[in-house]
Amino acid sequence: MMTKSGLLRALLRRPGLVPMVGAHDALSAKLIEAAGFPVIWSSSFAVSAAQRAVPDVNLLTMTENLEAALFIDEAVAAPVIADVDNGYGNVVNVVRTVQEYERAGIAGICMEDNVFPKKCSLYPGMKRELLSVEEFAGKVRAAVDTRKDPDFVLIARVEALIAGWGMKEALRRAHAYADAGADMVLMHSKSKTAAEILEFMRLWDRPTPVVVVPTLYPSVAFAELEGAGIKMVIWANQVLRGAVQGMQQTLQTLARERRLDALDSHIVPLEEIYKHVGVDEFKAIEDAYLPASPGSARAANAATPAGSEPSPPPPDRAVATSHGALATTNRPSETVTRSHTADRPPGSTRTASAVTVASNTPVGVSPAAARQAARANQPCR
Numbered sequence: 001m002m003t004k005s006g007l008l009r010a011l012l013r014r015p016g017l018v019p020m021v022g023a024h025d026a027l028s029a030k031l032i033e034a035a036g037f038p039v040i041w042s043s044s045f046a047v048s049a050a051q052r053a054v055p056d057v058n059l060l061t062m063t064e065n066l067e068a069a070l071f072i073d074e075a076v077a078a079p080v081i082a083d084v085d086n087g088y089g090n091v092v093n094v095v096r097t098v099q100e101y102e103r104a105g106i107a108g109i110c111m112e113d114n115v116f117p118k119k120c121s122l123y124p125g126m127k128r129e130l131l132s133v134e135e136f137a138g139k140v141r142a143a144v145d146t147r148k149d150p151d152f153v154l155i156a157r158v159e160a161l162i163a164g165w166g167m168k169e170a171l172r173r174a175h176a177y178a179d180a181g182a183d184m185v186l187m188h189s190k191s192k193t194a195a196e197i198l199e200f201m202r203l204w205d206r207p208t209p210v211v212v213v214p215t216l217y218p219s220v221a222f223a224e225l226e227g228a229g230i231k232m233v234i235w236a237n238q239v240l241r242g243a244v245q246g247m248q249q250t251l252q253t254l255a256r257e258r259r260l261d262a263l264d265s266h267i268v269p270l271e272e273i274y275k276h277v278g279v280d281e282f283k284a285i286e287d288a289y290l291p292a293s294p295g296s297a298r299a300a301n302a303a304t305p306a307g308s309e310p311s312p313p314p315p316d317r318a319v320a321t322s323h324g325a326l327a328t329t330n331r332p333s334e335t336v337t338r339s340h341t342a343d344r345p346p347g348s349t350r351t352a353s354a355v356t357v358a359s360n361t362p363v364g365v366s367p368a369a370a371r372q373a374a375r376a377n378q379p380c381r
């Protein structure tokens with residue numbers, strides 16, 4: 001089976017401009033894929049905003065961003081390129097960042113030449129500092145030397161135009177990062193039109209492909225970017241912004257009308273959510289593996305008269321039934337390490353350590369969701 005990085009490389013080898021759409025979580029990634037977009041951007045802007053409601057200024061750690069990228073990656077078959085800000089520190093942090101993202105199966109990363117802590121390029125009125133070109137080129141070389149999978153894509157992002165340092169400096173940096181081995185160069189611009197980026201493309205004389213993020217010059221047409229020879233365009237935060245508008249409109253209607261059927265035209269039917277989270281697959285797993293013999297806990301509880309307490313599960317089922325959707329796998333047995341115990345019921349004496357779940361343990365979740373639950377507690381494997 002092709003790796004996701006291999007898939008991404010194959011996509012990039014094809015002629016033409018590749019659109020990449022920003023996700024903020026697993027569900028948004030699924031919707032992006034379902035809409036037919038071939039590559040997903042794990043956006044630091046969108047993840048910071050949606051998952052923590054904080055600004056995009058290096059407040060989230062590498063492990064938090066990696067966890068977000070993993071949830072996004074696991075939800076889709078499409079390759080994911082993760083925004084790793086400035087690599088979360090100096091060149092030493094970059095080495096670990098590359099190791100962790102590559103090991104996690106992310107297809108590629110994009111790293112920018114902002115100092116740590118960075119400030120999102122879109123925020124107006126910020127005093128901006130960049131790393132020296134030598135230091136950032138060193139980060140790129142370190143990333144190139146660290147990756148084991150030659151298909152793992154490394155994008156070096158130039159912030160010179162964002163910082164107001166001019167086209168000459170932007171070109172100097174782009175050249176240096178391409179020379180350092182970056183697979184692609186992202187040239188960011190805060191200009192209100194595409195003129196600045198189109199000028200950069202006229203001056204760009206290297207084979208290294210170019211990526212752009214037209215958030216602040218949104219009227220540029222796809223064909224215009226493609227015609228300029230740009231290889232990839234990131235539509236980074238529009239899905240998040242559409243979702244916020246949808247939530248706000250829904251909430252305004254609810255506050256005004258105070259009845260749920262007033263929302264019908266604003267919200268998707270429940271079945272749409274069931275489809276995206278795989279309720280049918282969940283049911284198929286239960287049907288295939290969950291014993292329905294009269295002696296089982298399920299049958300016993302189903303027979304419990306309404307209003308009376310269900311009987312306790314037999315000891316060998318305690319993990320799955322008393323802690324909700326703990327975990328199971330499609331392998332013979334798997335050890336799931338849980339690093340916290342917040343979901344333990346009061347009075348439980350089980351310690352936070354390793355729990356071995358037998359393959360015939362009744363399931364509460366699909367194998368993919370179980371792995372996700374395990375990963376939530378182990379972002380850096």
Ligand code: SPV
Nearest residue numbers: 043044045083121213236
């Ligand atoms: C992101 O989506 O997090 C990006 C693109 O890095 S931008 O917000 O334009 O910096």
Ligand code: MG
Nearest residue numbers: 043044045083
């Ligand atoms: Mg970002």
